[in-house]
Amino acid sequence: MYNNFVNSKQAKQEIARLRKKINYHNYRYYVLDEPVISDLEYDKLYKKLEELEQRFPRLITPDSPTQRVGGEPLKEFKTIEHKIKMLSLDNTYSEDEVREFDSRVKKGLGKAVNYEVTLKVDGVAVALHYRGGKFVLGASRGDGVYGDDITQNLRTIKAIPLRLMTDDKELMNIEVRGEVFLPKKSFEKLNREREKKGEPIFANPRNAAAGTLKLLDSTEVARRGLDIFMHTVPEIPGPHYQSHYETLKKLRDSGFKVIPHIKLCSTIDEVLEYIKQWEEKREALEYEVDGLVIKVDAFRDRKALGFTIKSPRWAIAYKYPARQAITQLQDIQLQVGRTGRITPVAILDPVLLSGTTISRATLHNEDEIKRRDIKIGDYVIIEKGGEVIPKVVNVVKERRSGKERIFHFPKICPVCKEKIYRLPGEADWRCVNSSCPAQIKGAILHFASRQAMDIEGLGYVIVDKLVCMGLIKSFDDIYKLDGETLANIERMGKKSAQNLIDAINESKNNEFVKVLYALGIPNIGINASNLLVNAFGSVDKIIKANIEDLSQIQGIGNIVAQSIKNYFNTKKNIRLIENLKKIGLKFSAEKKIRKKTPLAGKTFVFTGELSSMSREEAQALVRTLGGHPSSSVSKKTDYVVVGGNPGSKYERAKKLGVKTLAEKEFLKLVKNI
Ligand SMILES: [Zn+2]
Structure with a gap:
């Protein structure tokens, strides 16, 4: 799109022009919800900018709209201190207490005041800091004094301006607070996805938003569709801003998504009327609102009223009764x-x-x-x-009439009638039958997943169909499928049917450790599977092992041991394993792998790109040879394998004096076995 004669000076100007345009259209779309160009036109602008930045990488700056998602997943969040404490508000469910609040305010100030009333969105409080008009730090509330630096995650929220759209000097170094939330629709979508994958669902949008902000991988955060409303400027930005309400208005024009439906009320009756208005109306909003926040408007009055130890004296939250x-x-x-x-x-x-x-x-x-x-x-x-x-x-x-009956918790699964178990320390009972119809879809997806049997093409849509048509009732049925049946299933061509059959047959070559992991025994991940394979070598020996044998293995605790025992006490699981054995799946490890290798018991961390294999392959290799791959470097790490363009883990290894291996040295180590 751009000819080669664009020099770096021209590129710089063009990049600045494009960013300004994109930021403006972002604002129209994500903040005002009033786009003025089509998505296609927007994508064009964005692509142009990406292209130019790729050609002139030195011109990429963190406030570029192309830089919202990125960077490696974090190891942990840095702790930051809130210079102005993030206090919680006093809560009330009663109108009388709202009136009492008004009396206290009037008494304290010796006059009547204006109240700024805003919707109380049920989300997660965060603080955004700007320096020189650029977004530099975003933090969670934490305990109000110390929070987490979650800048990387907040940057992915498109309604947060990376650069302010104003020249107002008083706003350049501002702190703005708001509420991160997950819109109802995104919440439902996220839970549907999690249910499909067999992951636990979130109880409500607030938990989902909080859980999302705690993720260390911002790519996943970006996918979930978080949004934000700004509602508080904790400190007067400058002499031009006396009213908080006016300040928020100005912030809206400067690129922030300020909470909608703010009302300035001059009497407490007006406030209470507004509370009534929203009680029913809030149901129709796209986000959860659990009350209203009432704040004294003028910065000067806020300062005069001050704080108690726990909360500001100039604000109160009214919550609607559940x-x-x-x-x-x-x-x-x-x-x-x-x-x-x-x-x-x-x-x-x-x-x-x-x-x-x-x-x-x-x-x-x-x-x-x-x-x-x-x-x-x-x-x-x-x-x-x-x-x-x-x-x-x-x-x-x-x-009570006396006719009520005590409920005795059944001891068998209502769906498959197998015995159910509850592990010590756990609240839930569990059905551990791999072939339980209630769990079969999730179980098959796990069985076919990459770290398990790695059957490409056996994804959600096809599994859903096969189970619903009654063609798959347990893992062994997978190996009874034939190309013709598959090809007759709607939307599945002959060729993809054959590919799937090939992938299924190929999966029989998988090592025992993958097969064991694929069974989906509760609490047994890929690491525990490796430990078991190394210690016992075959499924028969694992089945015969008692709790003491199992829990003696380093890394297998008592509860995990109990979990293994419960699984193999379930007759249907034993029958399933017999069937899978007949089909030809491996239920014992080959001798040469079990031999002690120089990797046995050693912890490996990989950083940078390897040229001979992917990181996952390298980690799998370490596991097969008895080592433990880990994702973070500590003093306990034995080796850090350094590939091309290594990340911060390399620096950390040097600092801690952990032995580093070049890719060649690593290959030498594994090839000599
Ligand atoms: Zn069951």
Whole structure:
């Protein structure tokens, strides 16, 4: 697109022009939700900028819109100190207390004031710092005094300006606070994806947002679709800004996504009226709102009122009461999740709760039922917060008739009728049958995954179909599939059917350690699988081992040992293994691998790019030879293998005096075995 004669000076000008344009359109799209160009035109601008930056890499700066996602995953977050403490607000559910707050304010100041009233979004509080108009630091609230430096994750939120769109000197070095949240739609999408993958789902959008901000890999953060509303400027930015409300307005024009529906009220009656207005209206918003925040508007008045130890005297949060209803509990049933986790569910007399009819609610786990003394036939209070399904929060014991029945937690899986287990220290009962119909889809996906049997082409869509058509009921059925049946399945051509059959057959060559991991024994990851294979060598010996034998292995604790025992005590699993053996899967390790190698028991960390193999392959090789691959360098690391363009791990290894190996030396070490 750009001719070669563009020199670096011209490029610099053009880059500046493009960035300004892109930032403006970002703002129109992500902050104002009023785009003025098409996505296609936007992509063109973005590509142009990327291209130029690639040709002149020295001109790339962190505030470029192309630099939102990137960098290696972090090892941990740095701790930062909040110069101005991030205090929490006083909470109240009562109108009277809002009036009392107003009286205290008036008494303290000796006059009436304006209140700035904003929606209270149920999210995660963060602080953004700007220097010279550029976004330099983003931090979580933490304990209010110390938080985590989560800049890398916050940069991925497109509504956060990397560079301010203003020349106002008073705003150049500002701190702005806000609430990171996950819109309801993104939350549902994320949970659907997690359910498919057999991962635990998030209870509500706030937990999901908090969990996402804690991820060390910003690429994953960028995928999840976090958003932000700015609502607080903790310190007066300069003499031009006396009103917080006016300051926020100015911030909106400077590129920030300021929380919408702010209202300036001159009396407390007006405030209470606004609270009433939003009680129902908030349901229609695309994000969770659990109350309103009422703040004295003028910076000067805020300063005069000051703080208590815990919270500012010039603000209060009004929270809407949780939505509750009373109904009769007709039965308790068990639900089996995709990972075998068993949850007791209350079957309720249908009742209307904030617009929807509720007939089921979660009871969490066995202990929770005992702790709340919940009996079948009881009248119970159910509550709906931001949660996916409502929960039972209390029993109305006054309404007991004497006919209520104690619930005895069943000892078998309601779906496959196999025995269920609860490990010491765990709250949940679990079905550990690899062929349990409730879990089979997730189990097959795990079985076929790359670190396990590595069957390419056996993905979610096809597994879903095969299971629903009854063609796969357990792992051994995979090996009974034929090309013709597969080709007849909708949208699957002859060629891809044959490819899948080939991949399935090839998977029979996998080493025992992969097969063992593929079984999906609870608590047994790839590392524990390696430990077991090295210690026992065959599945028969693992089956015969008792708890003491198992827990004596370094790295296998008591609970893991118990988990292994439970798995092999399940008859269906033993039968499954016999069938898989007949098919030709490997259930013992070859001798040469079990021999003591120079890698045995040694910890390896890889940094930089290897030229002879991928990092995953190298890690797998280390594992096969009895070593432990790790992702971070510590004093306990034995070797750091250094490839091309090594990262910070190399520096750390040198600093700690850990032995480093060039790729060649590493290859020599593994080839001599
Ligand atoms: Zn089951």
